[in-house]
Amino acid sequence: MFLYVFLLFAGLSYAEIYVLIQVGSQMGALSAIALTILTALVGASLVRSQGLQTAFQARSAMERGETPAQQMIEGLMLIIAGAMLVMPGFITDFFGLLILLPPLRALLAARVLKSQALKMQSMRFQTPGEGNVKDANPPSGKVDNKPGSTIEGEFERKDD
Numbered sequence: 001m002f003l004y005v006f007l008l009f010a011g012l013s014y015a016e017i018y019v020l021i022q023v024g025s026q027m028g029a030l031s032a033i034a035l036t037i038l039t040a041l042v043g044a045s046l047v048r049s050q051g052l053q054t055a056f057q058a059r060s061a062m063e064r065g066e067t068p069a070q071q072m073i074e075g076l077m078l079i080i081a082g083a084m085l086v087m088p089g090f091i092t093d094f095f096g097l098l099i100l101l102p103p104l105r106a107l108l109a110a111r112v113l114k115s116q117a118l119k120m121q122s123m124r125f126q127t128p129g130e131g132n133v134k135d136a137n138p139p140s141g142k143v144d145n146k147p148g149s150t151i152e153g154e155f156e157r158k159d160d
Contacts, residue, residue: 019089043081050078054071070110
């Protein structure tokens with residue numbers, strides 16, 4: 001795994017240097033540097049505004065009693081986009097700007113959530129010494145399998 005990450009960063013660095021040299025030779029070195037600074041400034045501004053919008057969406061989801069999982073994933077993606085836009089280079093700027101597109105970011109976040117939901121469904125949750133939680137029956141003997149139904153209550157654990 002370390003080797004793959006190392007190769008990714010090394011390859012990306014060399015590709016960024018190559019693209020910067022090519023762009024600099026076409027439009028001039030100062031123009032290429034100015035363009036990378038401009039994309040960093042514009043990108044930081046966009047990340048800030050979209051981050052605030054995502055935070056407000058998360059807050060409204062929590063006020064409705066929903067889990068803001070989608071907004072949390074999108075917030076993480078905005079942090080990654082901000083880092084990519086601040087890094088000097090055109091390749092990372094391109095991918096950072098792609099992540100800033102709200103429809104694409106929402107689609108990617110939904111795919112991440114779906115893959116995590118599938119992983120969670122395939123896992124078996126167990127508590128130490130109590131066996132499988134899925135097989136445990138509630139004290140009333142009734143099991144409510146309807147989606148969206150929530151049973152609220154309090155409990156007190158008394159050890160013998």
